[in-house]
Amino acid sequence: MNRFAVSEHPLDAAVLENLVCDDKCGGLVTFSGIVRARSDDGRDVSGLAYEAHVELAIAEFEQIAREAGERFGECAIAIHHRIGDLVVGETAVVVVVAAAHRAATFDACRFAIDALKERAPIWKREAFVDGTTEWRENRCTDEAPG
């Protein structure tokens, strides 16, 4: 199993945690992005369809992990993103960070998911309960609510 992947198969955070955690690991943070039932503009969502430029997306994950190491010190990162059709409640992305101490794990995990949403060549189309669909672009990190 690679640390960086784009997959049509359901994601398993425990698998990623095992990839990054070794005897140097004193802290581990896992972020899972879940398909929720309500869109940002209040519409009822039935599911999301994700697509990606897989090669470029994985290269971007690797770059994000390198940058996280430069910013926050030595840490081990795994990022998997799902593509295909997902229903409400399914996991779309998992970011796992392991490091010696907790501060770096929280900081690097937040940095990695924000950078992924800003840069990774992945797209989602929301499908609504009323039968309509819409491509949804991420807002810039600086504008996104906390």
Add this chain to the structure above:
Amino acid sequence: MTVRVVAFARLRELLGFSQCEFDLPDGARVDDAWDVLVAGVPAIADLRASTRIACNGGVTEGARALRDGDELALLPPVGGG
């Protein structure tokens, strides 16, 4: 020369293909390839400013000269996570 274009998301839908090969004159640049696409589907014209274009796996500039066999990927604003 022949260039392969791969398209994603909204651009894929507007262009009507996920990948397609185009014949371009020698000396053509990335922007020339985009102009060929716009000539076929004028509805994409306004999307150039928000579209990143990758050539052979790396994001590139419109002025880049193309070579036979290059692959251009059209990357609309992203929505991952």
